[in-house]
Amino acid sequence: QVQLVESGGGLVQAGGSLRLSCAASGRTFSNYAMGWFRQAPGKERKFVASINWSGGSTYYTDSVKGRFTISRDNAKNTVYLQMNSLKPEDMAVYYCAAKDYSGGVYVGYDYDYWGQGTQVTVSS
Numbered sequence: 001q002v003q004l005v006e007s008g009g010g011l012v013q014a015g016g017s018l019r020l021s022c023a024a025s026g027r028t029f030s031n032y033a034m035g036w037f038r039q040a041p042g043k044e045r046k047f048v049a050s051i052n053w054s055g056g057s058t059y060y061t062d063s064v065k066g067r068f069t070i071s072r073d074n075a076k077n078t079v080y081l082q083m084n085s086l087k088p089e090d091m092a093v094y095y096c097a098a099k100d101y102s103g104g105v106y107v108g109y110d111y112d113y114w115g116q117g118t119q120v121t122v123s124s
Contacts, residue, residue: 001026001027001113002024002025002026002027002032002098002112002113003024003025003026003113004022004023004024004096004097004098004113004114004115004116005022005023005025005115005116006020006021006022006094006095006096006115006116006117006118007020007021007022007023007118008020008021008118009093009094009118009119009120009121010119010120010121011121011122011123012086012120012121012122012123013122013123014086014087014088014122014123014124015085015086016086016122017082017083017084017085017086018083018086018120019080019081019082019083020036020080020081020083020094020096020118020120021078021079021080022034022036022078022079022080022081022096022115023076023077023078024077024078024079024098025077029074029077030053030054030074031053031100031102032053032098032099032100032101032112033050033051033052033053033098033099033101033103033105033106034050034051034070034072034079034096034097034098034099035047035048035049035050035051035096035097035098035099035106035111036048036049036050036070036079036081036094036095036096036097037094037095037096037097037109038090038092038093038094038095038120039092039093039095039117040091040092040093043092045095045109046061047061047107047109048060048061048064048068048081048094049061049064049068049070049081050070050105050106050107051070051071051072051079051105052101052103052104052105052106053101053102054074055071055072055074057104057105058070058071058105059105059107063089064083064090067083067084067085067086068081068082068083068084069081069082069084070082079096081094081096083120086120086122087122088122088123088124089122090120090122091120091121091122092119092120093117093118093119093120094117094118094119094120095114095115095116095117096114096115097111097112097113097114097115098111098112098113099111099112100112
């Protein structure tokens with residue numbers, strides 16, 4: 001089992017920045033590819049970004065490229081999502097997820113473990 005706890009969400013004005021963190025516990029963090037997803041009210045959960053086990057490869061959905069950066073610190077068992085130039089359409093609950101996968105970045109939705117989510121609100 002892997003437990004994931006997100007933090008860092010909050011209210012920010014459009015154009016501002018937030019950094020989300022996801023702390024993992026349970027199993028060897030470096031065995032897992034990690035991802036960030038988001039879900040706006042009334043909409044499906046959507047992929048945002050993913051990072052491979054070592055942090056050497058990342059992948060982003062087009063709408064966040066150049067604004068968001070995913071990173072990880074395996075020594076701290078934590079994955080981050082730095083979000084800059086936030087837009088009202090970025091407003092959602094953000095979830096981190098872990099996938100037992102030793103290849104490159106994982107871009108599917110069938111992650112093995114999910115956090116409880118953290119709310120990001122962007123005011124215009």
